[in-house]
Amino acid sequence: MQLGTFSFVTKLAGFEYTKFVRYDDEGDLRVIKAENAGPHGFKTTNYSRVRSSSVAELTRSRLHGGELLMVFVGAGTGNVATVPEGKDFFLGPNIGMMRVETDTVSPRFVELFLRSSVGKALATAAMKAVAQPSLSMGTIRQIPVLLPPAEEQQEILRLVEQALTAAAECGADVREQQSSADILRQSILAAAFRGELA
Structure with a gap:
């Protein structure tokens, strides 16, 4: 099945980023960035932070744990991870979010499939061969997952x-x-x- 048939796929749009996102060391939300999705899954880093009040209008970019992440631009393009449970995060630049919307699909299964050599090859097959590798949200939605x-x-x-x-x-x-x-x-x-x- 294509990834987009069983999950909601989105990213933080450029205009949203410039209009709403102001990093603040005292912010209550940790910002997930491309560096948090490594070749072996989720990586904890020194997070940038935002205040939830400043990004309140960007509800689809709020992460509550269990969502899948995929780097869509730069050196780590195609890296996949799962957002840790028990903490709220905010979706930052250069990383897409995939929220599985059915009980018949395990997000962890999808993560491990996409991290496998077969899944990685399927995910990056349509990657744009330019100076900086990238995947569009449309391309991510079309990634086939063997389920x-x-x-x-x-x-x-x-x-x-x-x-x-x-x-x-x-x-x-x-x-x-x-x-x-x-x-x-x-x-x-x-x-x-x-x-x-x-």
């Missing part, structure tokens, strides 16, 4: 999450071993320079 029935989505998600957890744990073990090897290497070098190695 099995809801029960299969959940089973695939369970298996993928299991594999991702195992990979993360393996990565932590490797980093721990590298750290131990680095410490050992440094102690050997220190001993060598002190003339303590036989």
